[in-house]
Amino acid sequence: MANKAWCYGALLLLGACSSTPDSGTGKSGRYSQQNDAYPVDVPKLDHVSDAKVTNEPYSRQGNRDYELRGQFYKVIKTPQGFTQEGYASWYGTKFHGYHTSNGEVYDMYAMSGAHKTLPLPSFVRVTNLDNGKQVVVRVNDRGPFHQGRIIDLSYAAAYKLDMLKKGTARVRLEVITAPQKETVLAPLKATHPIFIQVVASSDQDRAVDAGKRYAALMGCGYQVVRDQGLYKVQLGPVSDELKAEALIEKLKGQGIARPFKVYAEPQGTDGVNIP
Known part of the structure; x- marks a missing residue:
């Protein structure tokens, strides 16, 4: 498991979060968890x-x-x-739900990774050289800043590579690119509608009820997206970043702890409700 020590996010505007424990008192959030750990009550990941x-x-x-x-x-x-x-490591509960270097939110059950120098996002095929297993991950974070390690993998990716118990594995990385036009630096909003995720539940009925309630409260649409066994309630879509930030602040004012932006196309009718 990665012994991560990120402290450059605010200084360099990269958006990554430091995992170095506070030296003083008053620890809160991820800083209250000194060491990374396995998740509790892990959903089945074979289908991921x-x-x-x-x-x-x-x-x-x-x-x-x-x-x-x-x-x-x-x-x-x-x-x-x-x-x-080189060697791969993985990171779990300590960073789950917190921002990655490119401003997204780390989901340890998604197929993602962290690399020191690849552009964000990049898609990488990772091969475990000890057992031949392979995964494709989306790199959206910076790290690992530990000698000899070249990539930090999400819990799900490490699970698929069968490296959780050992904590590290010898791997080969290969960047994969889509056979389309060259990607360029551009705002995500140019091609991706913005939704605000407010809650996720394993119970579909509860998720739908929550979607109706939050949508009525905020005066907007919503969708419930089924993803890896969870039903994710997402408000929107909203037309631009400023409106998305305004909706997030409005939700926080209503006691919603950690709403965050997701960039995705509106879903179809399966498991989705849009008023």
Whole structure:
């Protein structure tokens, strides 16, 4: 498991969160959890599929060159054909639900990863050189900043590679690109409608009821998306980033703890309700 020590996010506007425990008192949030850990009551993950490789624009956050602890890191501008071998680690509950370097929210049950220099997001095939198992992950975070390790994997990806118990594995990385036009730095809102996720539940009826309640409260539409055994309630879509931020602040004012943006196309009729 990764012994992560990220402290550069605010300084470099990368958006990553530091996992170094506070030296003083008054720890809160992820800082109250000193060590990373396995999740409790893990849903079955055998059905989780690889990240879908798309021609996705690079994020506005997390793609600048940066310096950490005297080491300078230059973000790769043309990752096509990139390969690398070394050790992989994984990260779990300590970072679950907190922002990654490109401003998204880390989901340890999604097929994702962290890399020091690949542009965000990138799609990478990871091969466990000890057992031959492979996964495809979407890199949306920075790290691991630990000697000899080249990628941090989500809990789900580590599960699929059968490396959870050992904590690390020898791997080979291969960048995969979609056979479409070259991706460029651009706002996500140009091609991805914005929704605000407010809650997720394993019970579909509860999720639908929550969607109706929050949509009525906020005066907006909603959808309930089934993903990896969970029903995720998402309000929207909203037309731009400013409106999305305003809706998030409004939700927080109503006591919603951690609403966050997701970028996705509106779903079909299966498990979805849009007033």
